[in-house]
Amino acid sequence: MDPIHITSEIGKMKTVILKRPGKEIENFTPRMMSRLLFDETPYLPIAQKEHDTFASVLKQYGVNVLYLEKMAKEALNHGGPQVKSAFLDRMLTESNYPSGVIHDALKEYLNSMDTQTMVNKIIAGVRKNELHIVYNDLASSVSDNPYPFYMDPMPNIYFTRDMSAFIGNGVSINHMTFAARKRESLFNELILNYHPMFEGQNIPVWRNRNHTYSHIEGGDEQVLSEHVIAIGISQRTTAKAIQEMAQKLFQKSSFNKVIAIQIPHNHAMMHLDTVFTMVNYDQFTMYPGILNQNDDINIYVLTPGKDGKIEYKHRTNLKQTLKDALHLSELDIIPTGNGDPIMAEREQWNDGSNTLTIAPGTVITYDRNYVSNRLLKEHGINVITVPSSELSRGRGGPRCMSCPVVRADI
């Protein structure tokens, strides 16, 4: 069996990567919130408790739960001192310290820790009062301003869905949109290259993180079948990235159709999976607010054309496009908040459309979205709810908090 196997969004989940929220989600002030893509300051003990419940539900359903922070440690220990040193250099460069006295001091500080503490520290952020650096060059002295951090925390890293995505037997390691999240995928790159689970296995990389002008995030990437993938054109994913990815997938994989769905660009629906998810062979959830007055939406269906070129067709009917792509005669689209405009908007905001399917027709959702949950049950879905008062403050739900590595075929 391949170490990576994702041919659908709904096949029985076997292995998943999570990140337990840590210090990083309480190491910032209200003034830093919007830049760090948070809407509140979460209460860590409860967030951890809720996350542990989420993990234990997955385990009860037979999923092998791996933790990103632990895998990063294992990859660094397995890789040895050179890998660790190169990783730190890269992390510091991307934290704006490519060289100089601050780079050296931070490297020494982080290197003095055991590997797990070091990984956790990088994620939690390094405050200026933790080190006493004597500046001896102009650049370092000038950068010494009242801002309290040398290295910002990475509070969004518990949304493991976004930094990378496993597709087929390969992976996309994502160049993310905002500075607040860009460094996160260095951990995914490290794990792919040096973790014993992946190292030396020649895993196809559909797209790496070395891109400047286009970006993509896993919340927009949904494998609908072994041939079809849906990708959101969103605040976080550019059409250029989708086109490049389609090119690579058409050349090297079983995928021969990319359905690019254009969604509004705003923080409430930053990714496709905040408004649209697949929950069964022929059932999807959808936030009705993404459709215009005529119930249309911009969709571009990409397929392989002549001479390695890509063809695309513009469509506007989401239901029909999905029925055609998945060869279905009927399709049930379940509206978030049961179509009530107030409930739909409230529940979408708290990830009511962000269902995580762990087997065909079985999903994990946040308990707080009771209107959407009730409707899912009425449509025959087996709904398992998890508590969500603190986790939801980061604007992500069960799908965002999980990065599936292996699913059974459907």
Ligand SMILES: NC(=[NH2+])NCCC[C@H](N)C(=O)O
């Ligand atoms: N797959 C998702 N919908 N992820 C949600 C990510 C939320 C996070 N605060 C961000 O803005 O990036």
